[in-house]
Amino acid sequence: MSTRAEKVSIAVIGAGGVGSCFVTQLASLAKSRPSPKLSLIYLAIIDRALYHQDYAPIPLDNALEELDNFGFEPPSISDIIHFLSKAPHKVVVVDNTSSQAIAESYPAFLKGGISIITPNKKAFSGSKELWDQIFSSVGPQGQGPFVYHESSVGAGMPIISTLNDLVETGDRVTRIEGVFSGTMSFLFNSFSPINGEGGSWSASVMRAKQLGYTEPDPRDDLNGLDVARKLTILGRLAGMSIESPTSFPVQSLVPQELSGCSEFLDRLPEFDDRMDKERQEASKANKVVRFVGSLDLAAQKAKVGMEWFEKSHPIAGLEGSDNIISFYTERYGRLPLTIRGAGAGGDVTAMGVLGDLIKILRQI
Amino acid sequence: MSTRAEKVSIAVIGAGGVGSCFVTQLASLAKSRPSPKLSLIYLAIIDRALYHQDYAPIPLDNALEELDNFGFEPPSISDIIHFLSKAPHKVVVVDNTSSQAIAESYPAFLKGGISIITPNKKAFSGSKELWDQIFSSVGPQGQGPFVYHESSVGAGMPIISTLNDLVETGDRVTRIEGVFSGTMSFLFNSFSPINGEGGSWSASVMRAKQLGYTEPDPRDDLNGLDVARKLTILGRLAGMSIESPTSFPVQSLVPQELSGCSEFLDRLPEFDDRMDKERQEASKANKVVRFVGSLDLAAQKAKVGMEWFEKSHPIAGLEGSDNIISFYTERYGRLPLTIRGAGAGGDVTAMGVLGDLIKILRQI
Incomplete structure (x- = not known):
């Protein structure tokens, strides 16, 4: 005893x-x-x-x-x-x-x-x-x-505890999807808004930095590793055997040409057309671009990168620097259990x- | 010890x-x-x-x-x-x-x-x-x-535990708002949809009953008491002294003429124009109608009833019979902590x- x-x-x-x-x-x-x-x-x-x-x-x-x-x-x-x-x-x-x-x-x-x-x-x-x-x-x-x-x-936000509760009570989590980075949320909510047109990508990044929403070097947000780390944690808690946050596809938004360069922000505008093209193609399909992480538990696959969403989708409707995380499970059925709110801040x-x-x- | x-x-x-x-x-x-x-x-x-x-x-x-x-x-x-x-x-x-x-x-x-x-x-x-x-x-x-x-x-869904955590860690909850009834969610999502036009109110109620989304007597959902009970629980946990679920304004959607009548569903179509009018007026303002409960902790006020929402609002965007509950707090700031998902089912x-x-x- x-x-x-x-x-x-x-x-x-x-x-x-x-x-x-x-x-x-x-x-x-x-x-x-x-x-x-x-x-x-x-x-x-x-x-x-x-x-x-x-x-x-x-x-x-x-x-x-x-x-x-x-x-x-x-x-x-x-x-x-x-x-x-x-x-x-x-x-x-x-x-x-x-x-x-x-x-x-x-x-x-x-x-x-x-x-x-x-x-x-x-x-x-x-x-x-x-x-x-x-x-x-x-x-x-x-x-x-x-x-x-x-x-x-x-x-x-009750993310870890909710996932643990789902697993411990015997529910079967089939998919986890969301916007896991406040920085990425802020960037894409303003770059690819539901209503109206966003500014250039480099201007969005600069504004985010000025407002204190990025790491001192914004590349530490843009390389996707922060999202990959969070996805690794959730995947492991849900029972996936993920070797490391670099063992699955992670899309970096840092142009390779600027990965080691000391004037990253100065030169970022040179690459605006790449992100512009992504936004335009999504817009033609009447969708918006968001930077998401997703886990497919059945296929045992994880990925991080840009995806397009219908404007009525909860991920498209994010505001500010909010995070959103959806748990699709056997018991919850077609519609997921979703939690949304501030995912950063002291x-x-x-x-x-x-x-x-x-x-x-x-x-x- | x-x-x-x-x-x-x-x-x-x-x-x-x-x-x-x-x-x-x-x-x-x-x-x-x-x-x-x-x-x-x-x-x-x-x-x-x-x-x-x-x-x-x-x-x-x-x-x-x-x-x-x-x-x-x-x-x-x-x-x-x-x-x-x-x-x-x-x-x-x-x-x-x-x-x-x-x-x-x-x-x-x-x-x-x-x-x-x-x-x-x-x-x-x-x-x-x-x-x-x-x-x-x-x-x-x-x-x-x-x-x-x-x-x-x-x-x-982690609603009670989340509210308890907010209170216990010393956050100040200022407002709680949401759709607390799966039945009401289903009814209004189909009666007052974001896209397209909904059918008549009585047809929505009959369909919900057929699908098993209502109590045996739908008036037990439509009188708003179920929502008032949930609001009473959350209000008390957040520190409000609520005497009972009938001690604050609760809008009943049961026409007074049908409250004691034995042919409720048969006679409900007679009252469709009332709900139609509500929907039309909301629509003129480019909004949709939802049945919500809300607690204003500063003013110590609770209320339950129909309200209008912008089509981009998370409450407007609900699907199926999902619940959604938002906690506005001092630490979360302007945007609330929101939880959405199935709020009923064995x-x-x-x-x-x-x-x-x-x-x-x-x-x-």
């Missing part, structure tokens, strides 16, 4: 866009529903860490200021794991970084009895080997250590992380 | 459309992932019950046949509670009925340490007093007894119930 943890210690790694929102939300949760069960024992950013050798709690209210004032050089990952695995209470690590090295250490965290929550896609969309190592290290249902990663696809991503923490606290 | 249950006993009340799907799904889950933790100790329909005084398990594989062959007269609700509260293991009751009497007994079940899962709206959309009694009888977070009712709104409703059971098993 296993017992329930009286106290749970939290370690937070990363306090950037998502991480700082998370710490704020956690502090606010702790204030509105004080729980003697929960304490923060480790907080770190890339070059600074705060913790006490005796595991004394860090006050949540001004944790980020404390880190700023009293933080010191962070220990190595293996030292962090050692420190946390010796803690007197059960530990949950919240990895708000996008670090590959930390992602690769998840199996070691888990073997140390430490649960993991993260919006970081890297661990789940890397090699199949890492995936297998992670999920063979989690504890039995309801006992932990746990791995939760709701925000790795669609930020705080606050909604952090909310998914906090929701995971609440779910773990109920079980641990 | 509380301990974890080694075994959990399930009692299933009701084996109609949803209940029989649930028992089948549960048997199939038990087969694919055998768990010595779980056993069925009570199964009943309205006039027949099966259980053993020594709490011996009922074989899941052919539970419904066993009930048919060996069932006897069901005990009273208070006798059921007495029997289950003396069980050697923790007990979860799955109420797949739409019984008001059982709904009113939830506080007594909970006080006997028995958790409850149900798609039955009655307990949560009845008097505020019953709601308060139920939720003051649940145990502390993660310890139980639990009350889960995902399928009481939108069948198996299998998808049972799936929501089974999903709740899996969530409770992780915690109990």
Whole structure:
């Protein structure tokens, strides 16, 4: 008979866009529903860490200021794991970084009895080997250590949890399709709108960059890898054996000529006619262009790229930078279960992380 | 320090459309992932019950046949509670009925340490007093007894869990709006379509009845009470104090002249002009008519009735008998988090119930 943890210690790694929102939300949760069960024992950013050798709690209210004032050089990952695995209470690590090295250490965290929550896609969309190592290290249902990663696809939207529920209750998922990137959503909603005409492709990209909707180098969005990573995660959860996010067809919107060039945005207009042609051909068929990822579970196929949609299709009708994800299943029949909303942003991503923490606290 | 249950006993009340799907799904889950933790100790329909005084398990594989062959007269609700509260293991009751009497007994079940899962709206959309009694009888977070009712709104779609997550993580829900009735969805999607012209209102109602999309008496759908009940549940979960589903404006589509009449469907065509007028006026504004429920959390107002929508609005674009529910929140900003899909049907409703059971098993 296993017992329930009286106290749970939290370690937070990363306090950037998502991480700082998370710490704020956690502090606010702790204030509105004080729980003697929960304490923060480790907080770190890339070059600074705060913790006490005796595991004394860090006050949540001004944790980020404390880190700023009293933080010191962070220990190595293996030292962090050692420190946390010796803690007197059960530990949950919240990895708000996008670090590959930390992602690769998840199996070691888990073997140390430490649960993991993260919006970081890297661990789940890397090699199949890492995936297998992670999920063979989690504890039995309801006992932990746990791995939760709701925000790795669609930020705080209930995508991962919904897919897991479908699979666990015995439904058969036949197809998953959607717009998985806020950047791609924004770009195509304005480049190929339902009503009226869009501007040039390069102008859309430049506007997206100005508004902060792209990565510092927009090629990191346009190469399709972000979408391929999310599709890899969903495919694996649905039971497909996907080797890596580059093991299936992914259409890159970065012209090959500009892949290594330092003046990408300056030279992008030279290639506007390619995207123009795609839009015109779709328009002749009375359709619009969208950048989608899709999984065909029956055929065990995944693909990422541009597709055309009827103007009345929910994917065509997206606005802003919204994501949309549809699950076609045996039980749902002809029409899918569809979830739509903001799939990026610090606050909604952090909310998914906090929701995971609440779910773990109920079980641990 | 509380301990974890080694075994959990399930009692299933009701084996109609949803209940029989649930028992089948549960048997199939038990087969694919055998768990010595779980056993069925009570199964009943309205006039027949099966259980053993020594709490011996009922074989899941052919539970419904066993009930048919060996069932006897069901005990009273208070006798059921007495029997289950003396069980050697923790007990979860799955109420797949739409019984008001059982709904009113939830506080007594909970006080006997028995958790409850149900798609039955009655307990949560009845008097505020019953709601308060139920939720003051649940145990502390993660310890139980639990009350889960995902399928009481939108069948198996993640509506209740999503709203709870939004509230628990500290988001501020400002507005909830949607089409909450599969029957109303089907009726208006065909009566007031985006493209082309719909038939007469009475013909739409008759067709829906023929296809099995309405209650035996379609007035039970058309009076709007089903939508009002779902709205009451969501409003209360979001923090509104709603006295009852009749304490806010609910538009009934049953002509007053036909409310008590025995030839409802025969006489409905006499009133087609009223609905025709509504459709024509919406059409002049280039809009379509839909039957929606909405909650304005800031103004603390709820309402149910016909509204007009732009043809590009997701609510206008519904198909079949799909539900759609949008959550407008502070963190999501201008565009809502929206969930769309089948909101009725035995299998998808049972799936929501089974999903709740899996969530409770992780915690109990």
